[in-house]
Amino acid sequence: MKLASVRLITDDLPTLTAFYSTLTNTEPVTPFGPGNYAELHTEGGTVALANSAAVKRFNNNAAVAAANRSAILEFEVDDVDAERARLGDQVTDWVQEPTNQPWGNRSMLLRDPDGNLINIYSTGH
Numbered sequence: 001m002k003l004a005s006v007r008l009i010t011d012d013l014p015t016l017t018a019f020y021s022t023l024t025n026t027e028p029v030t031p032f033g034p035g036n037y038a039e040l041h042t043e044g045g046t047v048a049l050a051n052s053a054a055v056k057r058f059n060n061n062a063a064v065a066a067a068n069r070s071a072i073l074e075f076e077v078d079d080v081d082a083e084r085a086r087l088g089d090q091v092t093d094w095v096q097e098p099t100n101q102p103w104g105n106r107s108m109l110l111r112d113p114d115g116n117l118i119n120i121y122s123t124g125h
Contacts, residue, residue, distance in 0.1 A: 005039065005046035006073065008116060009063045013038065013051045015113050020047050022090050023118070024075070044076070066114040074119045080106045083120055100125050 010016040017028050017038045024047065028038040036054040040047045052065040077083050080098045087110075095109035095117065107121035 003045065005048040007048035007050055008068075008112075008114065009050050009052050009055050009065045010114050011052045011065045012113065013049060016049050019090070019112050020049065023087065023112075042075070047073070066116075068114075068116050072117045072119050074121065077120055077122055080108055080120055080122050084108055 008016065013035065017040075020040050021028050024040050024042050026040045026042060028040055028049075030038050036051045038049045040049075052063075055063055084098050091110045092113075093111035093115075095111060096107070098106060098108045100106050101121075104125055105121045105123055106125040107119055110118050110120070112118060
């Protein structure tokens with residue numbers, strides 16, 4: 001079995017797509033045309049984004065936009081501080097500024113526009 005992607009459901013696909021495009025520094029792919037779904041392919045996997053209206057057509061509200069409080073999306077980078085500087089004002093909800101962790105990682109926490117928690121970290125500090 002291979003994990004294909006992590007899909008986030010949103011009421012504002014353009015905003016979330018722009019946010020993750022900036023965050024991952026990748027261009028979105030819209031294999032089914034714009035407006036309903038987008039993918040951002042990173043070195044380690046794919047972040048998929050789907051419009052909540054499109055999802056409701058086939059899942060009877062099994063997935064609800066902006067309701068996640070149990071998962072953390074994690075992105076490994078070479079330099080957390082450089083990413084903090086690069087993201088700057090693009091992120092409006094910083095949860096934790098770059099911090100050295102007791103287990104050796106340096107990390108920062110932020111929320112995307114829908115409130116999903118994101119950990120950006122580097123190893124070996």
